[in-house]
Amino acid sequence: MLVATTKKELVDALRHLTSIGLxxxxxxxxQGHASLVKAAREENDTVVASIFVNPLQFQDLxxxxxxxxxxxxxxxxxxxxxxxxxxxxxxPSVEEMYPGGLPLVWARTGSIGSKLEGESRPGxxxxxxxxxxxxxxxxRPDRAYFGQKDAQQVAVIRRLVADLDFPVEIxxxxxxxxxxxxxxxxxxxxxxSIDREHALVLPExxxxxxxxxKSGEPLRIEDARARLANSEGVTLDHLExxxxxxxxxxxxxxxxxxxxxxxAAIFVGPVRLIDNxxxxxxx
Ligand code: AMP
Numbered sequence: 656m657l658v659a660t661t662k663k664e665l666v667d668a669l670r671h672l673t674s675i676g677l678x679x680x681x682x683x684x685x686q687g688h689a690s691l692v693k694a695a696r697e698e699n700d701t702v703v704a705s706i707f708v709n710p711l712q713f714q715d716l717x718x719x720x721x722x723x724x725x726x727x728x729x730x731x732x733x734x735x736x737x738x739x740x741x742x743x744x745x746x747p748s749v750e751e752m753y754p755g756g757l758p759l760v761w762a763r764t765g766s767i768g769s770k771l772e773g774e775s776r777p778g779x780x781x782x783x784x785x786x787x788x789x790x791x792x793x794x795r796p797d798r799a800y801f802g803q804k805d806a807q808q809v810a811v812i813r814r815l816v817a818d819l820d821f822p823v824e825i826x827x828x829x830x831x832x833x834x835x836x837x838x839x840x841x842x843x844x845x846x847x848s849i850d851r852e853h854a855l856v857l858p859e860x861x862x863x864x865x866x867x868x869k870s871g872e873p874l875r876i877e878d879a880r881a882r883l884a885n886s887e888g889v890t891l892d893h894l895e896x897x898x899x900x901x902x903x904x905x906x907x908x909x910x911x912x913x914x915x916x917x918x919a920a921i922f923v924g925p926v927r928l929i930d931n932x933x934x935x936x937x938x
Contacts, residue, residue, distance in 0.1 A: 656733075656736070656737045656741060656742060656743070656744065657742070657743050657744070658733055658743075658744045658746060659743060659744070659745050659746075660746055660747060660748070660751065661747070661751055662747065662751065662793055665703075665743070665745050665793055665794070666793060668743055669701070669703070669743070669794060669795065672700070672701045673700055673701075674699045674700040674701060674797055675699060675700075675701045675702075675703060675794060675795065675796045675797055675798075676694075676695030676696070676698060676699030676701070676702045676703070676796060676797065676798045676799070676800060677695070677703050677704075677705070677790060677791075677794045677796035677798070677799040677800070677823075678691045678692050678695050678702065678703070678704040678705070678741075678799075678800045679704075679705045679707075679786075679787060679790055679799065679801075680704060680705060680706055680707075680732075681706065681707065681708045681709065681725065681841065682706040682707075682708065682726070682727060682728065682729065682732045682746075682841070683725070683726035683727070683728055683732070683841035683844060684706075684731075684732045684735050684736070684841075685831075685839045685840070685841065685843075686831045686839050687802055687804060687830070687831040687838070687839040687840070688704075688735075688802075689735070689739055689831075690802075690828055690829075690831050691800040691801070691802060691828050692704060692736065692739040692740070692741055692800075693739065694800055694826060694828050695798065695800045695826075696739070696740050696741075698798060698826070699797065699798060701742045701743070702740065702741045702742050702743075703741070703742065703743045703744075703745060703794050703796065704736050704741045704743075704744055704745070705744075705745040705746070705747075705790055705794075706729065706732055706733075706744060706745070706746045707745075707746065707747055707752060707786065708722065708725050708727065709752075709782060709783070709786040710722060710749060710753075710782075711753075711757070711758075711761075711778075711781070711782030711783075711785055711786060712778075712779050712780075712782030712783045712786065713779075713782070714776055714777070714778070714779070716757060716778075716782075717749075720925075721927075724845065724925075725841070726841055726844050726845070729746060732744075733746070745790075745793070745794070752786070752789070758785060761781050761782075761784075761785045762781060762784035762785045762787075762788050762815060762819070763781055763784075764780040764781050764783075764784050764811050764814070764815070767780075767807075767810060767811055767814050767901075767902060768780030768781060768783075768784065768807075768811050770902060771807055771893065771895060771897070771902060771918055772807050772918075772920065772929065773807070774893075775892055775893065775920060775927075780807070780808070780811045783808060783811065783812075784811060784812070784815045787799075787812055787815065788815065788819065788821070791821050791823055796823050797823065797824065798823065798824045798825075798826050799812075799823050799824070799825055799826065800826050800828055801825065801826070801827055801828070802827070802828050802830065802831075803827050803828060803829050803830050803931070804830045804831075804838050804839075804840070804929070804930070804931075805929070806899075806916055806918060806931045807902060807918065809825070809827050810900065810901075810902055812825055813825050830930075830931075832858065835851075835855055836855060836858035836859070836862070837851065837854055837855060837857070837858055837928075838858065838928075838929075838930045840928060840929075842926050842927070842928065843926075843928075845924075845925065845926045846923060846924065846926055847924065849888070850888065850923045850924045850926070853886065853887055853888030853889055853923050853924075854889070854921070854923045854928055856882065856883060856886040856889060856921075857883065857889075857919060857921055857928060857930050858930060860879050860882055860883055860894070860919070861917060861919065861930055861931070861932040862932070863879070864876075864879055864917055864932065864934060865932050865934060867911075868911040868915075868934040868935060868936060868937065869935065869937055870937060871910055871936075871937030872910070873908065873909045873910055874896070874907060874908055874909065874910075874911060874934075875908065876894070876896055876907075876908050877908065879894055879917075880894050883919070883921055888923055888924070889921050889922070889923055890921060890922040890923075891921055892919075892920035892921055892922060892927065893918075893919065893920055894917065894918070894919040894920075895917070895918055895919075896915050896916070896917050896934075897915065897916050897917075897918060898915070898916070899914060899915065899916040899933060902916075902918075910936075910937070911934055911935075911936045911937070912936055913936060914933065914934065914935055914936065915933070915934045916931055916932070916933055916934070917931060917932050917934060918930075918931040919931065
């Protein structure tokens with residue numbers, strides 16, 4: 656396995672390769688990332704994983720605690736990726752990625768990037784789309800793998816690819832959860848054991864909505880919001896029911912008639928956690 660830290664090393668290594676799968680990450684890898692690598696390994700001759708904590712997608716462009724406190728563990732991550740069968744790890748420094756400081760030209764994600772997560776984290780998806788566009792240009796993957804855990808990110812990247820004509824196929828990968836139901840996340844490392852217990856209300860509420868949709872019961876979204884808002888140790892950021900492709904609010908509260916996506920974000924202690932579930936109507 657090659658670990659490239661400069662763009663030149665990366666581009667040179669990829670020059671004559673065919674069928675490339677790209678797995679973009681910010682490191683602090685867990686089973687969720689491993690399942691992306693597994694999917695990429697099954698469908699491509701060459702698998703490239705990137706590890707880069709992108710300052711552009713953090714509020715204040717990296718000048719914030721979430722960016723500074725983001726777990727960084729490159730050696731451990733490289734070992735995990737090697738074992739998972741990755742061919743090339745791209746782990747550039749911020750200087751390498753953005754020589755001369757912040758870019759002047761960005762990808763702008765408009766309305767799809769400014770709702771939901773984008774409302775709580777202004778500019779986040781412009782930062783994501785910009786770094787992903789750069790990775791697509793450097794790696795030129797045939798396929799790129801993104802977790803359904805970040806459902807809005809998948810929708811934004813699909814629009815990036817469609818709107819800017821990137822010749823890459825976007826492959827979404829299902830959410831991987833721990834045994835207790837909490838979606839795997841690098842930020843879970845920052846939860847104490849009591850925080851983690853408090854956080855479990857999030858998958859429980861989503862699971863309950865899934866159950867209601869499947870059994871044809873009214874969803875009662877307001878009750879779900881109240882359960883999160885009143886839960887010990889938890890602050891509700893948002894819980895919304897939206898169209899899975901456009902992320903437009905569906906405004907359903909009764910019995911579900913069409914497929915839908917429920918997206919939610921909560922704060923537990925210092926950590927902001929997101930989760931989502933696709934709902935399918937009772938048949
Ligand atoms: P991150 O390192 O958090 O930027 O995540 C890198 C990629 O892994 C993104 O496409 C995420 O959606 C995906 N990912 C993170 N957590 C999970 C999970 N629990 N299940 C599936 N994919 C995930």
